[in-house]
Amino acid sequence: AVVSTQSxxxxxxxxxxxxxxxxxxxxxxxxxxxxxxxELSGETLAALxxxxxxxxxxxxxxxxxxxxxxxxxxxxxxxxxxxxxxRGVATxxxxxxxxxxxxxxxxxxxxxxxxxxxxxxxxxxxGWHEKYPEVELFQIPETLKKLVDEGKLGxxxxxxxxxx
Numbered sequence: 001a002v003v004s005t006q007s008x009x010x011x012x013x014x015x016x017x018x019x020x021x022x023x024x025x026x027x028x029x030x031x032x033x034x035x036x037x038x039e040l041s042g043e044t045l046a047a048l049x050x051x052x053x054x055x056x057x058x059x060x061x062x063x064x065x066x067x068x069x070x071x072x073x074x075x076x077x078x079x080x081x082x083x084x085x086x087r088g089v090a091t092x093x094x095x096x097x098x099x100x101x102x103x104x105x106x107x108x109x110x111x112x113x114x115x116x117x118x119x120x121x122x123x124x125x126x127g128w129h130e131k132y133p134e135v136e137l138f139q140i141p142e143t144l145k146k147l148v149d150e151g152k153l154g155x156x157x158x159x160x161x162x163x164x
Contacts, residue, residue, distance in 0.1 A: 014039035018048050021068050022057075032057035033068045066128050066138075074112075075124050076137035081109035083141050092161045110161040114154030118161075122148050 019035030032052040036045060045061070052059040062069045081095050090098070096108020113121050121144065128138040147153075147160060154160030 015041035016044050018044055019064065019068075020048060020052065021070075023070070030056070030058050031070070032059050033070065034059055034061050035064050035068055036061060037064050066132065067124070071124065075121060075128075078109045078113045078116075078121055079125060079137070079139070079141055079144070082113075082143050085110075086141060086143055114160035114162055114164070117154050117156055118144060119148050119153045 014037065017037055018040045019033075019037075021033035021035060023029035023031050032055070034045065034048045034052060049059045049061070060069060066072060067075060081092075081099075084090060084095060085092055092108075092110035096110050099105045099108040107115070122140065125138060125140045125144070128135070129140055132138055151157055152159045155164050158164050
């Protein structure tokens with residue numbers, strides 16, 4: 001998730017260019033991230049927030065950074081869970097159980113990655129890794145690449161870390 005402030009395509013002006021990041025499935029998920037560029041005017045920011053609120057969304061603001069708020073925290077977390085399993089620390093099931101019961105998450109990182117789609121998680125990490133190769137959090141786990149190469153994409157293909 002990126003707001004392309006570097007493209008130079010601002011239409012009527014840089015002060016009117018911001019981003020809206022919806023979550024899937026859009027009708028169900030209540031959160032909307034409003035992404036602020038450095039040049040975004042207060043008037044445009046207020047209009048973007050109002051637009052989201054009129055749709056019944058809970059609006060949060062963030063700067064234009066890779067992944068914004070949620071995915072910037074979520075995707076590296078998913079990748080680290082995979083690396084933990086690669087290192088033999090625990091099984092996917094035990095990691096998921098640990099995060100559900102120990103951290104109060106509604107689903108663990110492996111079930112969530114399968115739900116999002118392993119190809120989607122890989123795509124996000126590849127984009128971040130390409131742009132920021134020195135950032136350790138954006139390193140791509142080998143297991144993730146292998147599963148995607150095998151067509152095991154998670155829920156949508158019937159198998160990922162789990163079988164569906």
